[in-house]
Amino acid sequence: MQRLSALHALIEELTTDAPVLEVRIGLRWTIVVVRKNGQPAAGISSTVLRSPHHTVKPAMPLAGGLTTRTGQELVQLLHSDNPLEAGVGLATLNALQDVALDQCADLNAGDLIVESGVGKNVAIIGHFPFVPDVRRVAEAVWVLEQNPSTDELPADRAPEILPQADIVAITGMTLVNHTFDELIALCRSDALVLVLGGSTPLSPFLFDYGVDVLAGTRIVDIPPALRAISQGAGFRQIPGKRLLAMQRHMA
Numbered sequence: 001m002q003r004l005s006a007l008h009a010l011i012e013e014l015t016t017d018a019p020v021l022e023v024r025i026g027l028r029w030t031i032v033v034v035r036k037n038g039q040p041a042a043g044i045s046s047t048v049l050r051s052p053h054h055t056v057k058p059a060m061p062l063a064g065g066l067t068t069r070t071g072q073e074l075v076q077l078l079h080s081d082n083p084l085e086a087g088v089g090l091a092t093l094n095a096l097q098d099v100a101l102d103q104c105a106d107l108n109a110g111d112l113i114v115e116s117g118v119g120k121n122v123a124i125i126g127h128f129p130f131v132p133d134v135r136r137v138a139e140a141v142w143v144l145e146q147n148p149s150t151d152e153l154p155a156d157r158a159p160e161i162l163p164q165a166d167i168v169a170i171t172g173m174t175l176v177n178h179t180f181d182e183l184i185a186l187c188r189s190d191a192l193v194l195v196l197g198g199s200t201p202l203s204p205f206l207f208d209y210g211v212d213v214l215a216g217t218r219i220v221d222i223p224p225a226l227r228a229i230s231q232g233a234g235f236r237q238i239p240g241k242r243l244l245a246m247q248r249h250m251a
Helices: 006-013 071-079 083-096 109-116 131-137 155-164 180-184 204-209 222-230
Strands: 020-025 029-036 039-046 121-125 140-145 167-171 192-196 213-219 241-247
Touching (some): 006 071, 006 180, 006 204, 020 071, 020 083, 020 222, 029 083, 039 213, 071 083, 109 192, 121 131, 121 155, 131 140, 140 155, 155 180, 180 204
Parallel strands (some): 121 140, 167 192, 192 213
Antiparallel strands (some): 020 029, 029 039, 213 241
16 A cells, blocks of 8 residues: 655644634744644745746735635645645644644754754755854755755755765755655665754654754744734744654654
8 A cells, every 4th residue: 555645744733723814924924823723823824826837827826815715725725836825735734733732842953953063964855044054063064955046956956965975954844845755765764863843843743754853943922923924024034933843763
């Protein structure tokens, strides 16, 4: 029997549903607020627009009607090839998810990568602010991006690079662009594999796919986070968030 993709597994294991109170698609981040167990709960995901050649189509076909859908209906948008819709789906999944806080630690993934990366080969999927710190201690550092800038490599070189890496850090946004399973399959079995970023679901199900560390974000004070994201805040500008990490041996 063929194993479900990580994306399908995450969606299938989510049994919670809830009314949707707010959907805000900011310049950098998307936030969804649901009413879960009588209380508001929020999740975030990076905002990614369609590539320019798709601009003749509406960026968000469901605009104006998102809060009329249930949480489970919005989660299904994760299957969409429209990254704006898929981002709403991932933010909703993060809002609905029951995170086992007793299995999490207040841990900065960048610090862990720097500490573990001394003298190692490190591959990073996505652009993160800790990259210069990793470059100072690692033997080799490869940063792969879909739109690479200076000192970064195109994402299509992953089949060449990832098998060489002792440590692989993968952005949670690979769940939105549907490349997660392809990338995780390229990692060595003895590599330390992390999935990180504000979009990352803190779900132990991902450990079954070869992930060792999940580093994500919980929104603990919704109103200021909602306001900042609506006004175009970058990740560091979002108040009311808590950075958490879950390690395989803790789950």
